[in-house]
Amino acid sequence: MTSLSRSALIEALTAGRPDDLLGVAETLWLDFKGSPYNLASEKGKFELCKDVAAFANAHGGLLVLGVKAEKKGNQALEVATGFHPFPQDRADVVQYVDTLNEYLRPRVEISHHWYRDPGRSAAGTDLYYLVLEVEPLPELSRCVLVRKLINDKGNLTEGLAVSVRHGDRTVYMPSEDVYQLINEGLRARDTAPTGALVPAHEQWHEEPDEVLDELEQRQDWEETPVLFWQSVPAQPPSQILPGLHSHDGIKGALRNQDVLRDSGFNFADNTGRLQTLSGGLFIGRPRSAVWVRPDGLMTAGAVANPDMLCWGAQQSAPVVMRINAHVVTEMTLEYFRLADRLLVPRVPGPWRHRIVVRRFAGEKPRVLAPGGGMMQSFLSDAVPASDDTWDRSWVANGDPERDAYEALERFYTLFGVDVATNPDVEGDRVVEARLRAK
Incomplete structure (x- = not known):
């Protein structure tokens, strides 16, 4: 199991050396996805929103699409184990942004970059990794809410979720903590000077x-x-x-x-x-x-x-x-x-x-x-x-x-x-x- 800084990871992808990521562990700011999000399904939409919100509620981070991660042996963390780059037409970034804008409140800033894999691309078929960079939400504006939940049938239903990044995992804030945040926000609103709680x-x-x-x-x-x-x-x-x-x-x-x-x-x-x-x-x-x-x-x-x-x-x-x-x-x-x-x-x-x-x-x-x-x-x-x-x-x-x-x-x-x-x-x-x- 190895680790890379953000800039070293981007350097490896930019230089066409994705294999440098093999064995790299997921972290507080790094999450690997073996394939693009399937926005044709409601579950895929929820997964995208959940993952982006979790980084925004922490310190920001990178979602690297096209790299598979799994636990190996007795390792506690998931590490990069395989590479599945894909054509650019398999991920509609505009649709990603539209989905995030629809289901996240407040809105979250993301940027994206494509990185070609020269070793796995073939003649006439270029294969890429897609990196979504999520900006952290300012403390005064937290937390990001996912405006829908996913039920056991894989469909979106009414509800709210607050996802957060915990180590290398995305977890949900307990309902008791969400309740406390709401009450603290209401008390702060009632006691704060006019305009003090307006987002930056x-x-x-x-x-x-x-x-x-x-x-x-x-x-x-x-x-x-x-x-x-x-x-x-x-x-x-x-x-x-x-x-x-x-x-x-x-x-x-x-x-x-x-x-x-x-x-x-x-x-x-x-x-x-x-x-x-x-x-x-x-x-x-x-x-x-x-x-x-x-x-x-x-x-x-x-x-x-x-x-x-x-x-x-x-x-x-x-x-x-x-x-x-x-x-x-x-x-x-x-x-x-x-x-x-x-x-x-x-x-x-x-x-x-x-x-x-x-x-x-x-x-x-x-x-x-x-x-x-x-x-x-x-x-x-x-x-x-x-x-x-x-x-x-x-x-x-x-x-x-x-x-x-x-x-x-x-x-x-x-x-x-x-x-x-x-x-x-x-x-x-x-x-x-x-x-x-x-």
Whole structure:
């Protein structure tokens, strides 16, 4: 029995090496399915909804369709034992989404990716694995309900179910726990200030995306590949972000940043660029920017060209532009040293962190290789971004090293590269001491 990180699993499928999954155990975030969900049957619809809801009620996860799993011998966990890739026309992803939207409340965000199996495909018949990636539901919006139950005849019937992920299994929340959650929610509703229980996405509407657009326009990045980091409180503070313009608060910390390295890659204000923007604080340089708004929304960005994230690459490179792993790691940790230490403690309640990539797969795609800096791996090992845009979020840990890891794991997954190959990563952390020592 073996284990793989999310990014290593995606890397294996992207590279056409599904056999790397043989013996891999199912986990809290990984569930194998030997075949696509059969939405022609009501049982198939229920199984899809149950499995997606379970991940959304936990920490999110991957449903890998086309890989069979079973217990072997005296093993406690199910492990991948066989491969059954299938043609793409056997799984209608649009119908999957429609089914989820019909039977789950609230709605759950999922994305999907197809991975071809070159070894099992035949002439004229391409076979694929389908991976459904489920985003976790914010704590304030939990739990996801399945609006129907399945009876002993395999038919949908009236009722509600709350499925959760428990270790490598999907189980149902006991009725006593569901009852307690309902009562706690009713009591909280009766005692909370007006608007306090409105879900985060309804509180913020489209503002986080609008801020990204505004930052792009302000920086003249509309045609430039960019990586954004963003942090959003569950709801805006009732007043101005505490300490925003204080010299011993956020303004002072941005003006005199405690960076990892004096000559490193960061958001430091070395030339007095800190200014007031829409009542918030803004530092803008051609290659990077950071913006803290009075409502607590924090956004930063860096260009993916030789001026920053592709540091050391040749501007005249004819085909691809290579991401410098060291630079993206240092910038990511520097961002979360600001967000987790300056903002998160000032606004109560859960926060969500987010990374957004734009224009990474154009005429000159951005590529990423395993390992560290430019001189530590070959260009031939580099993998191009699998999508032009990429938007992933998670519930903030409040620990810069942990949140930097979460961001990098999602960033590396865009390229199908295992984040564990990054020399500054250890376990589920980006080690600050290693970056300071460079």
